Amino acid sequence: MRFINSMLLAATLSLTATVASGGAFAEGDPEQGEKDFRRCGACHTVDEGVNRVGPSLFNVIGRQAGTAPDYSFSDSYVTAGEQGLIWTEELLITYLEDPKAFLIEYLGTDDVSTKMRNKFRKLELRENIAAYLGSITTNELPEDVDMSEDAEMSEDGEMSDDDSMSDSDAEESEDETSTE
Numbered sequence: 001m002r003f004i005n006s007m008l009l010a011a012t013l014s015l016t017a018t019v020a021s022g023g024a025f026a027e028g029d030p031e032q033g034e035k036d037f038r039r040c041g042a043c044h045t046v047d048e049g050v051n052r053v054g055p056s057l058f059n060v061i062g063r064q065a066g067t068a069p070d071y072s073f074s075d076s077y078v079t080a081g082e083q084g085l086i087w088t089e090e091l092l093i094t095y096l097e098d099p100k101a102f103l104i105e106y107l108g109t110d111d112v113s114t115k116m117r118n119k120f121r122k123l124e125l126r127e128n129i130a131a132y133l134g135s136i137t138t139n140e141l142p143e144d145v146d147m148s149e150d151a152e153m154s155e156d157g158e159m160s161d162d163d164s165m166s167d168s169d170a171e172e173s174e175d176e177t178s179t180e
């Protein structure tokens with residue numbers, strides 16, 4: 001049984017690795033991203049309330065699009081935010097490749113406006129910057145909420161029957177998949 005379980009776990013993990021290398025997950029290096037943020041720094045700061053040509057990116061990960069205080073956004077950002085666009089690392093990676101195309105896709109119309117014309121083609125650069133911005137956000141991210149709910153559940157002690165020992169391996173790898 002143990003053997004079979006670990007075979008299954010290994011299979012799950014290698015599947016996870018395949019998905020990750022497929023680019024579905026932000027595997028950026030936050031330290032490199034902090035340096036790479038130079039590429040954004042002409043127009044953006046990460047300081048609260050400090051807008052330049054572009055809005056402050058303080059806490060941008062986990063923030064609703066088009067809501068940085070005292071910044072006059074193009075309508076497309078405000079609308080996208082109202083429709084539920086909250087910046088995550090993954091969405092930022094897609095956005096940075098082509099902001100206009102991202103808004104067209106998100107809003108489902110060609111009639112979009114953006115003052116950010118820059119396109120960042122290099123995936124690694126985008127991943128690093130997204131990881132950096134993710135590492136400094138103090139917003140509660142959806143993953144964090146899920147995890148604390150799990151923690152509360154196990155504190156109740158109701159889930160700790162013996163069978164769950166073998167299940168927990170599977171749960172763990174599911175969690176890894178879902179954060180990606």
Ligand code: HEC
Nearest residue numbers: 039040043053054055065066067068073074114115116118
């Ligand atoms: C040449 C200036 C410029 C550069 C460089 C630039 N941006 Fe922007 N960015 C803008 C402007 C202007 C806006 C606002 C767009 C609008 O309202 O039309 C914006 C908007 C954004 C938004 C949306 C913010 C929100 O609150 O919805 C994000 C996220 C963003 N930029 C990230 C970046 C990142 C990360 C980089 C570097 C990789 C970068 N930008 C580089 C000018 C720039």
